[in-house]
Amino acid sequence: MIWYLGRKLFIYLLTFFFAVTIDWLIPRLMPGNPVDIMVSRMALRADAAEVVRSYYIQAFQLDLPLWRQYLNFWIALLRGDLGVSIWLFPQPVISVIARAVPYDLLLLLPAILLSWVLGNQVGAMAARVRWLDNTVLPLAYILTATPYMWLALLLAWSLGQVAGLFPISGAYSYNIRPHLSWVFIRDLLWHWTLPFLSLFLVMFGGWAIGMRNMIIYELEADYSRYLSALGAPQRLIRRYAFRNAVLPQITGLALQLGAIVAGAVATEIAFAYPGTGYLILQAVLNQDYFLLQGCFLFIITGVLAANLIIDIVYILVDPRTRLGMVGE
Amino acid sequence: MGSRSELLYFAWLNTKVRVGALILALFVILAIVGPLFARHDPNAYVGPPAHPPSSEYWLGTTTFGQDVYSQFVHGLRATFIVGLLGGGIGTLLGVCIGLLAGYRGGMVDEILNMFTNIVLILPTLAVLIIIAAYLTVRGILVESLFIGCTAWPWAARAIRAQTFSLRAREFVDLARMSGRSSWKIMFYEIAPNMLSYLFMTFILQFGGAVLIAATLDFIGLGPTQGISLGLMMNNAVLWAALPLGMWWWLIPPGAAITAIVGALYVMNVGLDEVFNPKLREL
Numbered sequence: 001m002i003w004y005l006g007r008k009l010f011i012y013l014l015t016f017f018f019a020v021t022i023d024w025l026i027p028r029l030m031p032g033n034p035v036d037i038m039v040s041r042m043a044l045r046a047d048a049a050e051v052v053r054s055y056y057i058q059a060f061q062l063d064l065p066l067w068r069q070y071l072n073f074w075i076a077l078l079r080g081d082l083g084v085s086i087w088l089f090p091q092p093v094i095s096v097i098a099r100a101v102p103y104d105l106l107l108l109l110p111a112i113l114l115s116w117v118l119g120n121q122v123g124a125m126a127a128r129v130r131w132l133d134n135t136v137l138p139l140a141y142i143l144t145a146t147p148y149m150w151l152a153l154l155l156a157w158s159l160g161q162v163a164g165l166f167p168i169s170g171a172y173s174y175n176i177r178p179h180l181s182w183v184f185i186r187d188l189l190w191h192w193t194l195p196f197l198s199l200f201l202v203m204f205g206g207w208a209i210g211m212r213n214m215i216i217y218e219l220e221a222d223y224s225r226y227l228s229a230l231g232a233p234q235r236l237i238r239r240y241a242f243r244n245a246v247l248p249q250i251t252g253l254a255l256q257l258g259a260i261v262a263g264a265v266a267t268e269i270a271f272a273y274p275g276t277g278y279l280i281l282q283a284v285l286n287q288d289y290f291l292l293q294g295c296f297l298f299i300i301t302g303v304l305a306a307n308l309i310i311d312i313v314y315i316l317v318d319p320r321t322r323l324g325m326v327g328e
Numbered sequence: 329m330g331s332r333s334e335l336l337y338f339a340w341l342n343t344k345v346r347v348g349a350l351i352l353a354l355f356v357i358l359a360i361v362g363p364l365f366a367r368h369d370p371n372a373y374v375g376p377p378a379h380p381p382s383s384e385y386w387l388g389t390t391t392f393g394q395d396v397y398s399q400f401v402h403g404l405r406a407t408f409i410v411g412l413l414g415g416g417i418g419t420l421l422g423v424c425i426g427l428l429a430g431y432r433g434g435m436v437d438e439i440l441n442m443f444t445n446i447v448l449i450l451p452t453l454a455v456l457i458i459i460a461a462y463l464t465v466r467g468i469l470v471e472s473l474f475i476g477c478t479a480w481p482w483a484a485r486a487i488r489a490q491t492f493s494l495r496a497r498e499f500v501d502l503a504r505m506s507g508r509s510s511w512k513i514m515f516y517e518i519a520p521n522m523l524s525y526l527f528m529t530f531i532l533q534f535g536g537a538v539l540i541a542a543t544l545d546f547i548g549l550g551p552t553q554g555i556s557l558g559l560m561m562n563n564a565v566l567w568a569a570l571p572l573g574m575w576w577w578l579i580p581p582g583a584a585i586t587a588i589v590g591a592l593y594v595m596n597v598g599l600d601e602v603f604n605p606k607l608r609e610l
Contacts, residue, residue: 011442011445011446011449012449014442014446015445015446015449015450018446018450019450022455022458023458026458026459026462027462141590141593141594141597142586142590144593145535145586145589145590145592145593146582146586146590147539147542147543147546147582147585147586147589148543149542149543149546149561149565149582150561150581150582150583150585150586151582153561153564153565153570153578153579153582154578154579154582156570157570157573157575157578157579160570161570161571161573162573168570168571255448255482257451258449258450258451258452258453259452261451261453261454262451262452262453262540262543263543265453265543265547266543266546266547269546269547269565270546270565280457280547281547281548283461284457284461284547284548284549285548289461289462292457292458292461293458295454295457296454296455296457296458299451299454300450300451300454303449303450303451304449307449
């Protein structure tokens with residue numbers, strides 16, 4: 001078990017190292033000098049351009065030898081220094097991201113957990129109820145093929161714009177300051193509903209399909225046939241099938257994290273929901289490269305942490321990993 | 329030859345394959361023929377702003393008076409190009425790395441597998457955002473290339489596992505004894521035996537490339553010139569199509585992507601039933 005977790009941890013550390021190197025390398029690898037490109041795109045007056053230019057040269061440390069630039073990049077990173085945002089000058093990138101994190105968690109955690117749990121339940125039911133299989137499954141295929149942002153736009157247009165039930169942008173009304181009160185919490189939840197729903201629905205489709213197929217596969221397995229030959233009640237067999245089918249779904253959750261992140265980014269942009277995805281849009285619109293690179297590192301760190309948590313859950317759920325019977 | 333036409337026959341018998349293929353063919357035809365009927369350049373400002381669908385502008389106009397129909401059919405073309413190229417590159421890389429790791433085993437496998445796992449964990453979109461943001465001129469081809477280069481890991485893993493099971497078969501041993509080179513064995517002995525699997529991998533890579541390209545374009549990091557379905561949605565959101573209730577601008581691009589990717593998925597499930605006779609429903 002220690003060995004299993006250690007190996008995973010090693011891969012994650014290596015991935016983090018790789019990601020930070022990409023983050024450092026890409027601005028330097030691209031054709032032309034990144035500073036010239038950025039300054040020319042900003043369309044500033046000549047004197048202002050010179051100030052911005054000297055700031056960037058210093059920030060990128062382009063006057064130092066390469067190995068020194070790389071080392072300094074790591075040192076700054078470990079100190080939590082991700083540079084200064086251009087969009088919200090002069091706030092440091094790290095505090096801009098820190099403000100967005102609660103909204104990301106508020107949106108993603110319930111959407112991921114609820115869609116996973118409900119998707120598995122409904123998928124398992126669809127595997128044994130014919131009418132459910134014929135109604136839920138086609139719907140699940142449509143949902144899982146839907147681009148996140150389109151479902152978001154569709155919900156915003158139908159439930160928000162036409163029906164007028166929910167607000168279509170922001171995390172809370174403009175006339176309310178964030179504070180701890182029922183009025184604010186209700187407003188927050190009211191704004192949260194549509195982004196949550198669009199994330200939830202797309203993910204739900206994928207989990208339901210996966211679980212339905214896994215259950216059918218498990219019910220065909222030898223142990224299920226043996227149990228039913230022994231005359232075990234169907235409920236018992238299905239419980240065993242469910243327990244076995246859940247394991248690949250946990251692994252699937254880890255594999256899906258990248259797609260989920262992409263979905264969250266798109267959804268937050270569609271609803272102007274002030275999480276990291278919205279920051280990325282603003283960073284792109286405002287040529288705020290430090291903010292963009294900060295968001296990149298934040299997403300990588302988040303995904304790696306989530307992977308680690310899923311690994312630990314897997315160890316808790318699957319006794320074979322504890323006994324060292326599974327290599328990978 | 330006989331077995332191949334038999335497979336095609338079974339494939340066509342399968343309702344899922346038929347429905348998926350028909351939907352896909354419809355959009356392919358629209359992408360090829362549609363632009364011929366477009367009377368306006370997709371990005372030219374030609375009509376009255378925010379005009380609902382009419383006989384002159386079949387899908388209405390944008391806030392700036394661009395023809396939505398023209399944007400839509402040109403965007404469809406871009407979508408298929410990204411899918412073919414991005415999905416193709418992703419499949420090719422996955423096949424090469426998976427075959428190599430699975431056939432060679434040992435140290436080569438260890439290193440390739442570790443690399444695959446690292447790229448697998450990295451969230452594709454985040455990497456693409458960083459790359460695209462620093463490119464001054466972005467085209468559909470470059471976008472497809474980068475998408476393909478980040479999408480291969482799961483394909484490589486699956487193909488590696490398949491190769492493992494095929495490599496111990498007699499015909500591979502025979503080829504090895506007859507002195508064929510490793511490359512020849514990998515691509516002429518092992519790969520043809522999982523051709524159906526490779527085709528399904530390509531279908532899924534195609535769909536994945538279309539989705540990720542749409543997301544990237546939606547963020548505003550799509551092609552700097554030209555048009556794509558994701559870019560249409562990006563513009564629609566940025567220029568207040570939502571509060572203005574311009575459904576003709578918001579709905580079509582995403583509907584097309586959903587239909588194309590959904591058709592691919594359904595076709596994939598159908599093909600799975602065709603290629604694995606156990607699952608076949610007759």
